[in-house]
Amino acid sequence: MAELKVNINGNEFKNPVIVSSGVFGYGREYEEFVDLSKLGGVATKGTTLYRRDGNPGKRIVEVPSGLLFSVGLQNPGIDYYIENELPNLLSKGTNVLSNIAGSDIDEYVAIVEKLEETDAPIIELNISCPNTSGAPLGTSCAGTEKITSIIRKMTKKTLIVKLSPNVGDIAEIALAAEAAGADAVSLINSIHAMKIELGSRRPFFHNNVGAYSGEAIFPIALRMVWETASKVKIPVLGIGGVTNGEEALQMMVAGATCVEMGCAIFRDPYAPLKIIEQMNEWLDNNGVKDINEIIGSVKPW
Numbered sequence: 424m425a426e427l428k429v430n431i432n433g434n435e436f437k438n439p440v441i442v443s444s445g446v447f448g449y450g451r452e453y454e455e456f457v458d459l460s461k462l463g464g465v466a467t468k469g470t471t472l473y474r475r476d477g478n479p480g481k482r483i484v485e486v487p488s489g490l491l492f493s494v495g496l497q498n499p500g501i502d503y504y505i506e507n508e509l510p511n512l513l514s515k516g517t518n519v520l521s522n523i524a525g526s527d528i529d530e531y532v533a534i535v536e537k538l539e540e541t542d543a544p545i546i547e548l549n550i551s552c553p554n555t556s557g558a559p560l561g562t563s564c565a566g567t568e569k570i571t572s573i574i575r576k577m578t579k580k581t582l583i584v585k586l587s588p589n590v591g592d593i594a595e596i597a598l599a600a601e602a603a604g605a606d607a608v609s610l611i612n613s614i615h616a617m618k619i620e621l622g623s624r625r626p627f628f629h630n631n632v633g634a635y636s637g638e639a640i641f642p643i644a645l646r647m648v649w650e651t652a653s654k655v656k657i658p659v660l661g662i663g664g665v666t667n668g669e670e671a672l673q674m675m676v677a678g679a680t681c682v683e684m685g686c687a688i689f690r691d692p693y694a695p696l697k698i699i700e701q702m703n704e705w706l707d708n709n710g711v712k713d714i715n716e717i718i719g720s721v722k723p724w
């Protein structure tokens with residue numbers, strides 16, 4: 424059995440597999456099936472300052488090789504999370520990444536002020552949500568640097584900034600997050616996408632556009648992880664379309680220290696556990712004793 428432990432900013436992960444934000448809620452629905460202590464970590468549903476009921480209309484649809492969705496950050500709000508969900512998750516023997524989202528800087532600040540009163544060890548800052556003037560903070564280097572540096576000054580908790588793929592050069596955005604004090608970056612969030620119902624000529628989602636995730640985005644995510652990991656010095660968490668152990672290992676060879684799994688869990692709630700086994704098997708079959716040896720080991724032409 425290879426050593427699977429990895430470390431991000433002093434947080435030990437017993438293996439690199441984390442369930443990604445938004446596909447696992449706060450773990451309640453899954454803990455009947457999955458022993459959460461076997462996971463490297465759980466990233467919680469993106470939580471905002473106040474409860475949000477999410478978007479009207481249809482929210483999710485299966486499309487070739489993935490999912491289109493437009494949930495609109497339905498969540499019970501940070502106070503509910505802190506009171507009712509965080510203590511349960513912290514007792515499960517896994518790393519908890521508190522994923523937070525806001526419409527503007529003030530909302531992020533108010534959330535982090537509340538998290539500062541808790542033992543939550545890791546914040547995953549989702550900067551992909553549109554701010555009040557329309558564009559997500561995370562789609563520009565200036566916006567990324569601004570929000571990251573403000574939150575960095577507020578907290579000593581591990582700060583992971585989750586990046587949007589809907590940008591020209593994701594590595595530049597990652598460098599801005601690093602310069603502003605992020606301890607790590609996670610990428611990618613989902614890709615803007617659309618579906619139209621031909622009969623009515625109406626977009627499927629009331630927001631007109633939605634987000635695309637799932638196995639189709641794996642090659643795009645892998646490319647972005649590689650481009651980013653070869654530029655930043657801080658750890659990278661690879662996300663996007665991972666469905667099996669070999670893909671998770673490709674993410675790590677590209678430079679990821681951890682791998683987050685999203686949509687694959689909808690098809691098979693045991694997928695994260697299977698992937699951990701598959702990674703182990705590949706490492707054993709290929710004589711790799713410690714998974715850290717493969718991080719960033721890609722040999723570009």
Ligand SMILES: Cc1cc2nc3c(=O)[nH]c(=O)nc-3n(C[C@H](O)[C@H](O)[C@H](O)COP(=O)(O)O)c2cc1C
Pocket residue numbers: 443444445446468469470490492494496522549585611612613636637638640662663664665683684685686687
């Ligand atoms: C239904 C759904 C809800 C999501 N909600 C969030 C969220 O609240 N915060 C966040 O940072 N990412 C959210 N994501 C994005 C995922 O965490 C992940 O970055 C993305 O789906 C790509 O990974 P995958 O292809 O493995 O699903 C959501 C994804 C899905 C499918």
